[in-house]
Amino acid sequence: MLxxxxxxxxxxPMAGGPSNAALAVAVSQAGGLGMLAAGYKTVxxxxxxxxxxxxxxxxxxVNLFVPEADPSDPEALDAYATALAPMAAELGIERPSQARSTMISTPPRLITSWPTRSRSFRSRSVCPPPTTSLACGPWAPR
Known part of the structure; x- marks a missing residue:
């Protein structure tokens, strides 16, 4: 490709960031490959x-998210945070009210809307985007 x-x-393709159509066009017209971030967008x-x-x-x-539910075990995360609490207290770090990070979770609306989003993207037109990249959620053994 390069x-x-x-x-x-x-x-x-920075989902939720500065990526937009104008930036993708400008990068492509300058000789690079402009990318759209479609991760958090509606169909x-x-x-x-x-x-x-x-x-x-x-x-x-176009970059698409392939969402997956957060595979972490809330009880295991809580136990880990509890085990680290004494060290954190020594350092003056207050334990968050919830040990689980919201940054590692895929928003539920993305998980439930993936089939619709995927079908719409594939059937978009006679001429789909020339390049597609995927951002996948955390891989968990099945």
């Missing part, structure tokens, strides 16, 4: 942004 670009640069917003980018360039990609 050897086909005038500038060997792929824009990071409608994702489709509209793909159309906006396609109007400015044909060389772009």
């Amino acid at each position: 050897d086909t670009l005038c500038v060997p640069l792929i824009q990071a 409608e917003a994702m489709a509209a942004e793909i159309d906006d980018v396609r109007a400015g360039t044909l060389n772009f990609g």
Whole structure:
């Protein structure tokens, strides 16, 4: 892929961040590969942004989240936090009210909407985005 670009640069698709259609178009027009972050967007917003980018360039990609439920064991996390509590107290670190990090959890709406989002993306049009990347949730043994 990089050897086909005038500038060997792929824009990071930053979900919830500064990524948007204008940035993806600007990067692609400058010779790199502009990427859309579709992770937190609705199907409608994702489709509209793909159309906006396609109007400015044909060389772009879309990054999708492949959500998975948080596989962590809340009781094990709580036990771990309890075991670390004395060391944390010595350092003046207060234990959070909930040991579980909200940053590692996939929002439930993404998990339940994945089938719809995936179908919409695949059937989007005669001409799907030329490049797709996937951001997967944590891998858990089955």
